[in-house]
Amino acid sequence: MGVAVLATVAASRTGTATDPVAFNSGYALALVFSAAVFVLAAAVAAVVLPRRVASGGDGRPTRPSGTHGRVPA
Structure with missing residues (x-):
């Protein structure tokens, strides 16, 4: 906030x-105004942001589709 x-x-x-x-x-x-904006932003972030990274079942993150095992440059 500015x-x-x-x-x-x-x-x-x-x-x-x-x-x-x-x-x-x-x-x-x-x-008080800045604290209220901070609490509102934290609540929005808790609802909107993903909670965890998708995994392939072995605990490691999955690769994006289309990479076919290659690491993008």
Whole structure:
């Protein structure tokens, strides 16, 4: 996630205030926002990504079809 997105989220909470409490509140919101995006990305990755490599029954990964025993260059 870009720093620009987090800075925008923080600035939306801070507004035009310049006191440290306002900055702290803005940065806290940006941190919560980035943590939520991270959790969402982890959940999507857990669902979408394959869990294991297909094997040929002996525990070794299988070769892609069409290689016929040759190692692609």
